[in-house]
Amino acid sequence: MKQNKTHKLVCKEFKETGTxxxxxxxxxxxxxxxxxxxxxxxxRKEYEEKVVADCGHTFCLKCAFTEYQKSDLCYKCKINTYGRFKPVF
Incomplete structure (x- = not known):
């Protein structure tokens, strides 16, 4: 008896880059x-003061600003964040 696959594979490019x-x-x-x-x-811990960058990736506020001091680019997708992080409630 044949089994139907009801799941799809995850896009590797999207999983790694967000695009x-x-x-x-x-x-x-x-x-x-x-x-x-x-x-x-x-x-990789539960969010403390969760923020979102313009690209849609989320981080802890402290982590976001620590990374921003090293680079203007998003930690995940490498798009310029311009230092803009909005709180997520």
Whole structure:
């Protein structure tokens, strides 16, 4: 008896960079990581004062500013953040 696959593979490019050149035409799922909802990408701990960059990636406020002092670019996708981080409630 044949089993139908009901799941799709995750887009490697999107998972690693947060973007995909195929956008909506991509046949793979565009998810980065389930843990991203509850864990900071930098310190990998639960968010303390969660903030979001213009590119949509989220970090702890302290982690975001520590990384921004090193580079203007987003820690994850390398897009310029211009130091703009908005609080997430």
């Amino acid at each position: 995909c050149r195929y956008k909506d035409e991509c046949k793979y799922l565009h998810i980065i990581d389930v843990d991203d909802d509850v864990l900071c990408m930098i310190c």
